Each structure stands twice: as structure tokens, then as C-alpha cells.
Amino acid sequence: MKYLILGSGIAAMAAAEAIRERDKEAEIRMISAERELCFNRPMLIGEFALDGSGAALFEKQQDWPAQFNVDVKLGCRAEAIDREAKTVRLAVPDGRDGSLTAAEPYDKLIYALGAEVRIPPIPGADGDNVYVVRTREDMKEIRAAMKSARSAVVIGGGMLGLEDAWAMREQKLDVAIVEQKQRVAFGQIDQSAGNLMKKRIERMGVPVYVNASVTEIGDGYVSFRQEISANALPAEAEEAGAEVDLVTIPADLVILSTGVTPNSRLGAEAGLEITGRGPKEGAESEVCGGCGACCGQQADEGCGLQAGPCWIAVDQYCRTSDPDIFAAGDCAAVNGRNDAIWDEAREMGRVAGANAARAAAGSAAEADAARSAKKDNIGQVVQTYSPEVQTYYPEEEEIYRPVTAEHIFTGFDTEVFTMADSSGAGTDGVYIRHADVEIFDYQRERYIRVSLQDGIIAGILLINASELAPDLMDAYHRGAGEEEARQIIQRWKDSHEVDFKPAAPFRHR
Numbered sequence: 329m330k331y332l333i334l335g336s337g338i339a340a341m342a343a344a345e346a347i348r349e350r351d352k353e354a355e356i357r358m359i360s361a362e363r364e365l366c367f368n369r370p371m372l373i374g375e376f377a378l379d380g381s382g383a384a385l386f387e388k389q390q391d392w393p394a395q396f397n398v399d400v401k402l403g404c405r406a407e408a409i410d411r412e413a414k415t416v417r418l419a420v421p422d423g424r425d426g427s428l429t430a431a432e433p434y435d436k437l438i439y440a441l442g443a444e445v446r447i448p449p450i451p452g453a454d455g456d457n458v459y460v461v462r463t464r465e466d467m468k469e470i471r472a473a474m475k476s477a478r479s480a481v482v483i484g485g486g487m488l489g490l491e492d493a494w495a496m497r498e499q500k501l502d503v504a505i506v507e508q509k510q511r512v513a514f515g516q517i518d519q520s521a522g523n524l525m526k527k528r529i530e531r532m533g534v535p536v537y538v539n540a541s542v543t544e545i546g547d548g549y550v551s552f553r554q555e556i557s558a559n560a561l562p563a564e565a566e567e568a569g570a571e572v573d574l575v576t577i578p579a580d581l582v583i584l585s586t587g588v589t590p591n592s593r594l595g596a597e598a599g600l601e602i603t604g605r606g607p608k609e610g611a612e613s614e615v616c617g618g619c620g621a622c623c624g625q626q627a628d629e630g631c632g633l634q635a636g637p638c639w640i641a642v643d644q645y646c647r648t649s650d651p652d653i654f655a656a657g658d659c660a661a662v663n664g665r666n667d668a669i670w671d672e673a674r675e676m677g678r679v680a681g682a683n684a685a686r687a688a689a690g691s692a693a694e695a696d697a698a699r700s701a702k703k704d705n706i707g708q709v710v711q712t713y714s715p716e717v718q719t720y721y722p723e724e725e726e727i728y729r730p731v732t733a734e735h736i737f738t739g740f741d742t743e744v745f746t747m748a749d750s751s752g753a754g755t756d757g758v759y760i761r762h763a764d765v766e767i768f769d770y771q772r773e774r775y776i777r778v779s780l781q782d783g784i785i786a787g788i789l790l791i792n793a794s795e796l797a798p799d800l801m802d803a804y805h806r807g808a809g810e811e812e813a814r815q816i817i818q819r820w821k822d823s824h825e826v827d828f829k830p831a832a833p834f835r836h837r
């Protein structure tokens with residue numbers, strides 16, 4: 329039995345380990361374009377300040393391939409999947425050891441190609457002074473550029489953009505953040521917290537431009553259009569007839585932190601089912617291209633909404649629409665959702681590997697026995713793609729269950745902790761006003777918000793109040809409600825002698 333794993337990130341490694349655990353004899357080969365074995369990608373930004381050796385980054389020891397008997401081939405790019413022949417075409421670099429074929433065969437394929445930084449269609453985004461942070465090679469280039477740079481602009485004020493800005497500010501660069509939305513960390517924090525963060529970041533000498541759309545990146549500068557009523561929601565700003573300013577700021581170095589694009593193209597070209605809202609080819613603005621997967625619109629129509637990422641569609645067992653191909657990590661989505669976080673990629677990888685091994689072992693008798701034992705409860709959630717896999721009833725442990733997203737940011741003299749629906753935003757970016765527990769300590773600039781959904785804790789947002797995180801997380805996992813959240817906060821307030829007030833009203837929609 330030959331397993332071929334595409335990618336060498338955490339999803340790929342978790343898949344390999346899960347396969348080896350179940351199949352001691354199988355041949356497992358891992359192919360990756362990256363030149364180094366999996367490292368701790370979330371810690372990459374730490375490299376701004378480190379020596380570049382990467383020593384702090386390696387999640388796994390370098391003896392991992394021997395330990396799990398995995399044949400790892402680095403620096404090789406997968407170019408096409410031939411599902412009929414069950415081969416993957418590779419760009420095999422010269423001078424390799426000769427053990428790779430240009431059309432590498434597989435019995436079971438794990439597709440774990442991760443994601444890349446999304447490059448927005450901004451004039452100059454391909455300039456020599458523009459960088460992204462995804463690989464160690466990227467960091468080496470940025471570190472080299474930082475030696476002669478004095479000013480930097482981070483485009484995109486999400487959690488990663490904030491980390492980039494903080495790291496460069498620590499390296500004594502004049503940094504600014506330009507964010508298209510009305511606040512930083514838009515997906516994780518609400519507007520009250522966003523206003524607080526802006527204030528604290530700017531106090532440390534880093535301007536934050538919100539509601540700002542970059543129009544051009546040039547040699548040494550970034551230009552953008554900014555709504556003057558910068559804290560208003562865009563729709564309200566429009567209603568109020570807000571004016572727009574054209575601003576240009578210096579930028580010897582530009583970091584794009586503008587979200588990710590899943591590496592799903594290879595799978596889509598091979599005819600695997602995909603899910604999401606990809607950009608329309610050739611369109612000037614980034615609107616949905618109508619892949620049909622999410623909204624059913626035809627390719628030349630699309631739904632007209634802003635384009636989003638497109639992932640390889642997988643079911644709870646991380647199976648794609650091809651029974652011999654499993655997919656995991658940032659490139660794939662269960663039920664059309666992927667949060668692009670480490671723990672999610674690792675768990676999907678584990679599930680993909682476990683089910684690939686199980687499918688490979690695939691005795692019909694085992695599947696049938698499992699089916700009769702579990703038909704009632706698990707059979708209902710099976711999402712089948714083709715008749716061949718309809719009798720597939722895996723064990724409980726081989727089902728992917730969504731990982732709760734948590735974010736921690738420490739920088740600009742500020743600690744942010746968020747969990748689950750922390751911004752209180754429901755689907756489609758529409759604010760749902762729950763009767764949240766929302767408290768502001770103006771003097772010490774602390775902010776606590778516990779979002780409630782049907783009276784149950786649905787999200788946690790803490791600014792400079794991280795001590796509350798363990799108890800609130802525990803309450804969240806137990807499905808506790810408002811009363812308990814209030815008690816936890818009250819106990820904490822009593823022991824901290826702080827003067828909290830209800831948060832200032834902010835208009836949610």
C-alpha cells in the first residue's frame with residue numbers, strides 16, 4: 329500500500345503519524361515544495377527578532393522521518409493530479425536522489441497543501457519592496473530588507489498584521505497599519521475593543537488607518553483612500569455622506585497581511601469538489617466567480633458577493649469527492665468552513681490519515697459490522713459523495729469535530745484573548761445583539777465581553793484581562809450561561825478592586 333502525502337505542514341505530518349499508527353508496513357512518501365520539514369508556523373513572526381537559525385521554530389525533531397518511517401522529499405512541487413492513473417505529476421528538481429518519478433503513483437493520496445497569503449489586486453503589490461510572511465524563506469528576505477529600511481507599512485490589521493507591526497516596531501522601524509475594515513482584528517474583536525486597541529497601538533507610535541483601501545504601492549510609499557469618519561460602519565458612513573481622503577505614507581518595506589488563499593487549485597483542476605466563493609476570472613473587482621459549490625450560481629454569473637477563498641470540499645472524515653483522496657488543513661473545508669488555524673489543520677490531518685488507513689485496510693466485513701453497530705447515530709451524519717463509499721462508517725475517533733478558534737495577541741502593551749464568537753458577529757458579518765455581558769474598565773483600559781447565544785456562552789473577548797480566560801473557557805466548554813459568566817467576572821472584579829462600568833453604548837446592527 330502506498331500513501332502519498334502532498335505538503336509537509338502540520339496537517340501532512342499529523343496525517344502521516346495517524347497512518348503509521350494504523351499501518352506499520354505501508355510505504356508513506358511526503359512531497360513538499362518547502363525546503364524544510366514542518367516548523368511551528370505560528371511562531372514564524374518571532375523570527376523578526378531572532379537570529380534566523382530557526383532553532384526555536386521546529387515543532388518536530390529532525391529525526392521525525394526516521395521515527396515514523398516516512399520518506400520525505402522536500403523542494404519538490406506537485407503540479408497535477410491524474411485521478412484515473414492515480415499519479416501526481418511532480419516538478420522534480422535536478423540533482424535529487426533519483427527515487428522520485430515525474431509521475432508519482434499512489435494508492436491513497438493525502439492532499440495537505442495548506443494556503444498562501446492572499447495577494448490583493450493592488451497596483452504595485454508585486455513590487456520588490458512587498459513581502460508576505462508564510463515561510464522561512466519569506467522571513468529571511470524580510471530580515472535582509474529590514475537592514476536598510478526605516479519605514480514599514482503593514483497592509484491588513486488582522487491578528488497576524490498586528491503581530492507583524494509589533495515585531496517591526498520592536499526592531500525600531502517606523503511602522504503604520506492600514507486596514508480596510510473599520511477596526512483591527514475585525515474577525516475577533518468588536519468595535520468597542522477595536523477603538524481601544526487603536527488607541528493603545530497609536531499611543532506606542534504606530535498609526536492605525538482604518539476604513540482605508542490601498543490604491544497603490546510604490547517604491548517607498550503606500551497610498552490609500554480613507555473614510556474620514558473612520559470609526560463609522562461603512563454603510564452608515566455612506567449614508568452620512570462621509571468624505572474620503574487620499575493619503576500617502578512612507579514605506580521602504582511593505583508587508584501584506586491580507587488573509588489566505590487555500591492551495592486548492594490542483595485539486596479543482598483534477599475535478600475534486602470544491603467549496604467557497606472564488607474570484608471571478610478577469611474581473612476588475614474581486615467578486616464571486618460562481619464555482620457553484622456554495623450558492624449554486626453558474627460560472628459566468630456568480631452571486632455578486634465579494635470573493636472568498638475556495639477550499640477542497642471534505643466531509644467529517646476528511647474524504648474528498650474521490651474515495652482515494654483525503655484532504656486536510658488550510659486547503660480543505662468541512663461544511664464549507666475553515667478558520668486557517670494550527671489546531672484545526674492538525675486535527676483534520678489526523679482524521680484524514682486515520683481514515684485513509686482505514687479505507688486502505690477497507691475490509692467490507694469490518695465496514696458492515698461497524699455499520700450495523702453504529703448505523704443509528706453515525707449513519708445519519710455520513711455525507712456520501714459516491715456509491716462506492718456509502719458503506720463507510722468510521723469509528724467515533726475518526727470523525728472531525730470543529731476546533732474552537734482561540735486567539736492570543738500580546739504586543740503594544742496589550743493582551744488580547746478571544747475565543748469562538750468573540751466579536752459577537754453572527755454569520756454574514758451582521759451583528760447580532762445578544763444580551764451580552766460587556767464591561768469596560770476605562771481607567772485601566774480593560775474590556776471584557778462574553779457573547780451569549782440563547783443564554784449560553786458563545787464567545788469570549790478579553791482585553792488586558794487574560795486572567796479570566798481559564799474560568800471563562802471552562803464555562804464555555806461546559807455550556808454554561810450568563811449567570812455563571814457574571815459570577816466569574818464578579819469574583820475577579822472583587823479580587824482586583826477595579827472600577828468597572830457597563831461599556832459605552834455602541835450601535836450594533
Ligand SMILES: Cc1cc2nc3c(=O)[nH]c(=O)nc-3n(C[C@H](O)[C@H](O)[C@H](O)COP(=O)(O)OP(=O)(O)OC[C@H]3O[C@@H](n4cnc5c(N)ncnc54)[C@H](O)[C@@H]3O)c2cc1C
Binds near residue numbers: 406
Ligand atoms: C505567520 C503566521 C502566524 C500564524 N499564527 C497562528 C497562530 O497564532 N495560531 C494558529 O492557530 N494558527 C496560526 N497560523 C496559521 C497556521 O500556521 C496554519 O493554519 C497551519 O500552519 C496550516 O497548516 P497546513 O499543514 O494546513 O498548511 P501549511 O503549513 O501551509 O503547509 C502546506 C505545505 O504544502 C506545501 N505546498 C504548497 N503547494 C505545494 C505544491 N504544489 N507542491 C508541493 N508542496 C506544496 C507548502 O510548501 C507547505 O509546506 C499562523 C500562520 C502564519 C503564516
